[in-house]
Amino acid sequence: MVKDKIVENLFLSLKKFGHLDAEIDLQPPTNSAHGDYSTSVALKLTKQLKKNPMEIAEEIKKNLPKTDFIEKIEVVKPGFINFWISDDYFLDYARKASEEKFDFPAFHLGKNKKIMVEFAHPNTHKLFHIGHLRNISTGEAIVRIFSAVGNKVVPVNYQGDVGLHIAKCLYGIRQSGADWKKFKTPKEKIEFIGKMYTEGTQAYEKNEKAKEEILEINEMIYNESPEIIPLWKETRQWSLDYFGEVYKRVSSRFDRFYFESEFYKRGLEICKKALNDGVLEKSQGAIVFNGKKYGLDTRVFINSKGFPTYEGKELALAEKEFSEFGELDHNIHVVTPEQTSFFKVTFKVQELLDGKKYKNKQYHLIYEWVKLKTGKMSSREGNVIEGNWLIDQIKEKILKQFKGDEKTAETLAVASVKYSFLKQGTDSPIAFDIDESVAVDGNSAPYLIYTYVRCQSVLKKASVSPDTAVIDAGVDELNILRKLYQFSEVVLKAAENYSPSLIANYLYELSSQFNLFYQKNPILKAEEKTRELRLLITKATAKVIKKGLELLGIITVEKM
């Protein structure tokens, strides 16, 4: 990569100053008038060298090895060194991009690493809400981005199918006396258990007797009591079928579905062993990890009734995750921030149990909540926005606002929702508002896809293939070529920062640049040489948008 080579050259140049302690930064400047890459090393060295930064910069420039891909180097104002890459290089990149050869640089963890991404994790017997939608959009993008930069990625999903919330739902069903076998369609089933969950929760809070009964049901599930298991199994399957449809709708797939119920027994065993090894300790009838020694919270792994908590089960989950697919180099858990304490503690315990296996490999990728403008979503109050419902609403909006077929509207609706979540960083909470939060114009998926469709339409009308384009670029052409060239680096950066939004924002910038270009410059009616170059740009833009969206888990359409 050109970037690496420039950094290397800077390094060589700096050697002539003797031993220096400086990080070499090199980025594309925000203003393209400052070149394709810029470094501020000279400014950073002023103190060490006790010299004027401009002088240092000049000297660095003088000592740089000669290269063919750099057209111009300038030393500017306070002491920046700016680099211009040669036009041929950009043209070359565009040509490759138009053939869908992107050559994404390898992620810094190294080539061919095995990375697990654990995401989605909805709980059965509950709705798949817009928060899950944000999670699954993020997780899916992370999977694809990390694959693109040369890793073997294993997407998995950990679904909660035991626990109090399920006991609440089953309690609701038993209380209602409803004939749960009468429900036919998935929608009926889901609505039913959703309602039952809300009722069970309310009973749990208001009614002491109900609370006791729910706790009893919870134990019955753990003990696999035949009295409750058929109902549990049936309703659990309803949820899983429904989740399966959602995964399909948003094009996510998983190599493995883990269930909390799988880890109950093994969790107990591991915790008991950890107790013997002195990693966990007894306290008030429970088995806990005393985090104080490490500046962490103390958390319960086995409660005083002898059941493993979420923490206890997590140890068994990790054991399986780190063995089932061979050795893992990295495990990314896409989970909300309130579980920070939980992960810090369980990661620590894992490290103490088997440092070689777990240390520095577990990573909690925090994605923030989707709240409602009116407050937090809560199934208890029944004011949860369901994922499918949201997509349906957007789909309707698209059909109403634009003419088009149902299938296109479906693709665009899913794209709009996913993109709305992804264009925003993972770390800011979203105050969700259906009119504001899911855009179908402006910086939105339909805008990007529209740009793609526009490119395709032009290309379809072109009689000559753009493969023979030579560089004869005006300013407009060159600017787009430079932008296109940044694509591979943006993808790498997105991986390094666990940040799909970088790709989303890049694609938006590229699209708006292309649309402006399109408006100003006729492509098909241009004189031959220019036309071929413009066609090449059009083709490369289309491919980059399509590929970029694909990395975000978003499907494009060919016509709209």
Added chain:
RNA sequence: GAGGCUAUAGUUCAACGGAUAGAAUAAAUCCCUUCUAAGGAUUAGAUGACAGUUCGAUUCUGUCUAGCCUCACCA
């Protein structure tokens, strides 16, 4: 009480410690005999407060203010 996260235009979001803080949206006006107008152009608006570190701070540090989250038997 302890710890963590957040604070940028009316609103929703951007900006490895870098150069003139970018967009979208809402409003007004203009551009379809011209490659898809789901597009483009023009016009206004912002770094919570106070210090500090730095050649340079939205970004780092400290204090304050406001909001959210977590801190033992839920998941």
